[in-house]
Amino acid sequence: MPNEGHLPHMAKGASTDQAPLRMPRIGAGARYAVIAVIVLAAIAGAGRWGYWQWAHVSETDARIQADTIAISSRVAGWVVDLPIIQGDRIKHGELLVKIDSRESRLKLTEYGARIAALAAEREQITSQIDLIDRTTASRVEAARSRADAARVAVEASREQFELARMNFERTRTLLAEEIVSRQRLDQARNELSRAQERHEKAQADLAAALADVGEAEAARGEINVLASRMEALRHGEAEVVAQRDQQALDAADRTIKSPIDGVVSETFVDRGEFVSPGQRLMLVHNPELVWVEANIKETDIRHLAPGMPVDIVIDAFPDRTFTGTVARIGQAATSEFALLPNPNPSGNFTKVTQRLPVRITIEETRGVLRPGMMAVVNIAIPGR
Secondary structure, three states: OOOOOOOOOOOOOOOOOOOOOOOOOOOHHHHHHHHHHHHHHHHHHHHHHHHHHHHEEEEEEEEEEEOOEEEEOOOOEEEEEOOOOOOOEEOOOOEEEEEOOHHHHHHHHHHHHHHHHHHHHHHHHHHHHHHHHHHHHHHHHHHHHHHHHHHHHHHHHHHHHHHHHHHHHHHHHHHHOOOOOHHHHHHHHHHHHHHHHHHHHHHHHHHHHHHHHHHHHHHHHHHHHHHHHHHHHHHHHHHHHHHHHHHHHHHHHOEEEOOOOEEEEEEOOOOOOEEOOOOEEEEEEOOOOEEEEEEEEOOOHHHOOOOOEEEEEEOOEEEEEEEEEEEEEOOOOHHHHOOOOOOOOOOOOOOOOOEEEEEEEEOOOOOOOOOOOEEEEEEEOOOO
């Protein structure tokens, strides 16, 4: 029997458990060196970050802004056409909204008919004035000529009458002195009577001629009446023309066109809705004319001046840096424009750093920036 105190030899090829491998120990000096490197790197990074903060004004409270135009309606009516939707690009003068204009068109037709009727009436009165002028002008001239002739005849008959009267008086005196016969007196009386008759007839003819002149001038006076009526028609036509122009403006306002080249930011109505005057229909803006509105702390505002260059990072495009320029620095803190004031009736005061709006123009946008996008602005402080 084999010796129990000795283990039998393992067969060739049999496996045995091997002892675990042990990593070599790092010395304390190496650990301290690694820690020192990490600490130095952290100090260097913190120092670099601190220097950058000291040499720059950086602000995350910044947004893309644009001149957003609110398209509203000046008239009331039903929306019959809305060819654009939110996000569409539009051109200046392009149709945005069309409101029902049938009633306006009918009123325009009515005003046009009234103007045409008034114009026709004025034309008729003009023809009447021309006719009266032609017919009465000759009558007045003839009547005045007859009146002038009658005046001459009256003067002549008056002279003959006065001569006959004087001859009669003289003959009567001579008869009293028995120088002439009674036959001569009778003859003088007859001549006086005939002269008186001729004078009275001449006076009657003058009165008749003057009456003809008055009648002719009265007929010609109708021209003044027609002229007054013409003036009233002219004022009436001007009033209707003003009403037509106002209605034409109303009809034109029912076709709302784009005032700019840009895009539709948002729409608030749909086809078939009834809109009221002043109601907001949509918002449009020009994507090429945008800027950054940054609210800078009042403690940093002293470092800024118009014209300073700005690096802009848009949250939507983190891998791209835009360049800009400080265009304008606000003259009042944003808190001054708050709708709700912040009174301090209790006497407890907590000082809060205020912010002032700073407008920054962007040199190249390529039309990718949208109003409301968040941005980060970095402005290098000169001399640091």
